[in-house]
Amino acid sequence: MRHSYVYILINETNTVLYIGVTNNLIKRIYQHKMKLASGFTSKYNVNKLIYYEIYEDITEAIKREKQLKGGSRKKKIDLIIKSNPNFTDLYQEIASS
Numbered sequence: 001m002r003h004s005y006v007y008i009l010i011n012e013t014n015t016v017l018y019i020g021v022t023n024n025l026i027k028r029i030y031q032h033k034m035k036l037a038s039g040f041t042s043k044y045n046v047n048k049l050i051y052y053e054i055y056e057d058i059t060e061a062i063k064r065e066k067q068l069k070g071g072s073r074k075k076k077i078d079l080i081i082k083s084n085p086n087f088t089d090l091y092q093e094i095a096s097s
Contacts, residue, residue, distance in 0.1 A: 004061035008051040018046045021065040
């Protein structure tokens with residue numbers, strides 16, 4: 001079964017957030033880290049994976065992405081802190097699994 005992911009990236013100074021959705025989390029985060037696509041994350045050096053959710057249905061993942069994007073910064077930070085209080089980069093964890 002193919003999963004979909006909603007993810008949150010942050011820059012090194014923990015000031016700029018980015019929320020995205022993908023069906024290949026490892027590949028997508030690698031693209032962000034290597035700046036393989038020009039755009040927001042490349043411009044603001046947003047490449048530290050600090051949060052993600054897994055979905056079986058891409059429609060549900062997209063709905064959740066929109067919900068998160070529409071929420072306040074405080075709600076996003078509170079969500080991150082619940083599972084990753086130190087804002088640890090989770091990329092190595094997912095890449096090695």
